[in-house]
Amino acid sequence: MFWVRFRSSVLLVVLTLFTVIMGGDLLFAVIGLISLIGLSELYKLLKVNNSVVGYIGYVACVAYYALVYFNAKEHMMLLFVAFIMVLMVAYVFTFPKYHSEQVFITFFGLFYVAIMLSHIYQVRMLDDGLWLVWLLFIGAWGSDTCAYLVGISIGKHKMTPKLSPKKSIEGGIGGILGAALIGFIYGLAIQHKIGTFNNPQVAFAIICGASSIVSQIGDLAASAIKRNYDIKDYGRLIPGHGGILDRFDSIIFTAPIVYYLAEFLSR
Known part of the structure; x- marks a missing residue:
């Protein structure tokens, strides 16, 4: 286990160094991919990763990164409002398929994973x-x-x-x-x-x-x-x-x- 962890650590450090130093579109794409994977890990806990609610979360994540890439921060609040409204529509019209906890954490996941991690790219662009x-x-x-x-x-x-x-x-x-x-x-x-x-x-x-x-x-x-x-x-x-x-x-x-x-x- 030690050597498996060690090899993974070395590879992770090399990839991190290369990606961060290169910056730009490469870093943006990697952080966006990492965010989607992290979001899927969180959604798996709630058993919504392959469901309508989960897909809405993934689309919101992609939309958020598009706004970051084009520096359209003035539209962020619109995205958040649209996200929660679409989630509520899915929750209501599929009731009782999803528990309220699943819907709330799907919304929370966008902030906890995607928005927070996007600041790696935003720091690099300063x-x-x-x-x-x-x-x-x-x-x-x-x-x-x-x-x-x-x-x-x-x-x-x-x-x-x-x-x-x-x-x-x-x-x-x-x-x-x-x-x-x-x-x-x-x-x-x-x-x-x-x-x-x-x-x-x-x-x-x-x-x-x-x-x-x-x-x-x-x-x-x-x-x-x-x-x-x-x-x-x-x-x-x-x-x-x-x-x-x-x-x-x-x-x-x-x-x-x-x-x-x-x-x-x-x-």
Whole structure:
């Protein structure tokens, strides 16, 4: 299992590096595909992935990405209203085929998966996006590594004993401070290449520290959903790692935080 997980990790890192560095239409297409796969994993839990309600969700996801691609954000609210209305029509005229929970989470899935993940592409498209996009991974995977190392070293107080017994408060704090430190060092190293921040090392430390907080919440939220449905992984797409939502559970939360904080803290 270790080598299966290791090989998958190496391949995932290589693909991530290539896709993110290339950016543009390639990154857009990959993130859009990942969102559809992640949405299908969530819909499988509700048994709506191959149903009318699920198809409506997939169409809404494609429509949302079309609006992102053409920068037509003024039409977003219209999409959301149309989405919920069409879902209600399907719910009413097929009653009692679907439970209200299935319909509500179908709507929620667009936000939780597609909209949140789309911010990876949106960060990459910002000025200095080639450098800013790596803050997502520092805030998620870098934070996770720091939290693990601190947790196994000095972790004593459980963060959420019933949900994730192995996570400690000390580890959580270590993840936040570790991510902030990595962000600071990263900003210091590339400060001469960044033109949108007066003090990139401080801005990056703030962004990565904040990202670590929401990253840990995202990880716990994904665990809570899986426990509610009594499953170990969302899928089997990535050998040794599970599905898209298993691997990107924390990135889902860090992407929008990095995007909006970068916009706020830039000159």
